[in-house]
Amino acid sequence: MKKLGFGFMRLPLRNTEDPANVDIEQVIQMVDHYLDRGFTYFDTAYMYHGFTSENIIRQVLTSRYPRDRFVLTTKMPTMRLQKKADLNRIFNEQLSKCGVDYFDYYLLHNLNTSHYEIAERLDAFVFIQEKKRIGQARKIGFSYHDGPQLLDHILTEHPYVDVVQLQINYLDWDSAGIQSKNCYDIARRHGKEVIVMEPVKGGALANVPEEVQQLFAQAAPGRSPASWAIRFAASLDGVLTVLSGMSNLEQLMDNTGYMEDFQPLNAAERKIVAQAAAILKKSIAIPCTGCNYCIQGCPEGIPIPTYFSLYNAEMQSLRRGFSVQQVYYENYAKNHSKASACIQCGQCESQCPQHLPVIQWLKKVVDVLEE
Ligand code: SF4
Ligand code: SF4
Missing domain, CATH: 3.20.20.100 (NADP-dependent oxidoreductase domain)
Structure with a gap:
């Protein structure tokens, strides 16, 4: 085969x-x-x-x-x-x-x-x-x-x-x-x-x-x-x-x-x-694979992998002036919960096959992508 x-x-x-x-x-x-x-x-x-x-x-x-x-x-x-x-x-x-x-x-x-x-x-x-x-x-x-x-x-x-x-x-x-x-x-x-x-x-x-x-x-x-x-x-x-x-x-x-x-x-x-x-x-800040397992149980409906992917792209960019990632984030956050809506329940971390400290990373997303 x-x-x-x-x-x-x-x-x-x-x-x-x-x-x-x-x-x-x-x-x-x-x-x-x-x-x-x-x-x-x-x-x-x-x-x-x-x-x-x-x-x-x-x-x-x-x-x-x-x-x-x-x-x-x-x-x-x-x-x-x-x-x-x-x-x-x-x-x-x-x-x-x-x-x-x-x-x-x-x-x-x-x-x-x-x-x-x-x-x-x-x-x-x-x-x-x-x-x-x-x-x-x-x-x-x-x-x-x-x-x-x-x-x-x-x-x-x-x-x-x-x-x-x-x-x-x-x-x-x-x-x-x-x-x-x-x-x-x-x-x-x-x-x-x-x-x-x-x-x-x-x-x-x-x-x-x-x-x-x-x-x-x-x-x-x-x-x-x-x-x-x-x-x-x-x-x-x-x-x-x-x-x-x-x-x-x-x-x-x-x-x-x-x-x-x-x-x-x-x-x-x-x-x-x-x-x-x-x-x-x-160069890769958050080793998220985008498997989406974390999303299903999130009581706040936070699109975690999408935000992580934007964060990674932001960290790989030169981070000078206009940030396309920030624009995407703001657009996304109009229809979804922001990263700052996380209530730290831990549901996502128990599902993550990559064992990522999702809550900590979401705080970084807030720092970098939320105005
Ligand atoms: S810890 Fe935050 S991101 Fe994770 S499931 Fe709970 S509310 Fe959602
Ligand atoms: S479960 Fe973990 S690896 Fe999968 S999308 Fe969520 S944060 Fe990324």
């Missing part, structure tokens, strides 16, 4: 304010080109795109192509489970929404300390094992957003899982927060195949500062910054596929172009990536 997976979590939107308002015609073109170039792996989840991503899979993929043309993965929303009966109800709903009678890979979504506790209390691992036994899930596993110790514990307790989905990119590889390398090493020590998520860190490694762009351009003119990030992740042993949340046809054509005949990074290229990481570490 080619090592580029098509993630259905950042599809092109017709209205950027509405995650469910997806540009279906463009997604159809993207799916057709992706399959034409020999790629097969599609990744969705119950909650992506305002709970519509699985319906979109049916509309653009499963109703248009025979079942053996694609590999399909979806995920049980562990964070939404309240009772055991929810497992079967949601799973059946997912089969119906996706328009299939089995999933190639079925994962428990976003395990961390609290979600693992829910999974254990409700026997979610027993449930997915049973789905595998009866053929409704060909392979099983979980996606993971926590530290290496808990990962080791889960894999020791549940040695039968086939795959683990981990956040791996060259910026988080040796970071103290995400610890991509330590988690990857543990998964491999347990003999698991790894599905990589966030290889371009929510777009941060695609839209790199000028200095990094020049570094990459000198080494390989014409190759996109994203190509370095995706090839870095795909070069690791035991990686089944690298998911890319492609947001338009242009990105898809770029990604499939260099991954069609994938070449792992050589030693000189690995050095360049390490240099890029060092430069980026100095």
Whole structure:
């Protein structure tokens, strides 16, 4: 299988304010080109795109192509489970929404300390094992957003899982927060195949500062910054596929172009990536991936990732005179709560897979972007 997976979590939107308002015609073109170039792996989840991503899979993929043309993965929303009966109800709903009678890979979504506790209390691992036994899930596993110790514990307790989905990119590889390398090493020590998520860190490694762009351009003119990030992740042993949340046809054509005949990074290229990481570490203020998990429970409805992205752009700009970020912020704040509306309830921090101190960062947003 080619090592580029098509993630259905950042599809092109017709209205950027509405995650469910997806540009279906463009997604159809993207799916057709992706399959034409020999790629097969599609990744969705119950909650992506305002709970519509699985319906979109049916509309653009499963109703248009025979079942053996694609590999399909979806995920049980562990964070939404309240009772055991929810497992079967949601799973059946997912089969119906996706328009299939089995999933190639079925994962428990976003395990961390609290979600693992829910999974254990409700026997979610027993449930997915049973789905595998009866053929409704060909392979099983979980996606993971926590530290290496808990990962080791889960894999020791549940040695039968086939795959683990981990956040791996060259910026988080040796970071103290995400610890991509330590988690990857543990998964491999347990003999698991790894599905990589966030290889371009929510777009941060695609839209790199000028200095990094020049570094990459000198080494390989014409190759996109994203190509370095995706090839870095795909070069690791035991990686089944690298998911890319492609947001338009242009990105898809770029990604499939260099991954069609994938070449792992050589030693000189690995050095360049390490240099890029060092430069980026100095320039990205808030390592938010824009996953939106924090927004759902915010009682004030603060668009946290949008404000963080504006803050990052503001910090990367020269910050002289007119600030386009400030204009965006003011416009945004007309229809949404400002960062200063935060009541410090902590709900967002408990949901953040990147373990960001959201409350502290929102205070910085107030300092920099609010008049
Ligand atoms: S701490 Fe602030 S930003 Fe976070 S959920 Fe509560 S009100 Fe929203
Ligand atoms: S603050 Fe955390 S949860 Fe919210 S979008 Fe950023 S990375 Fe995701």
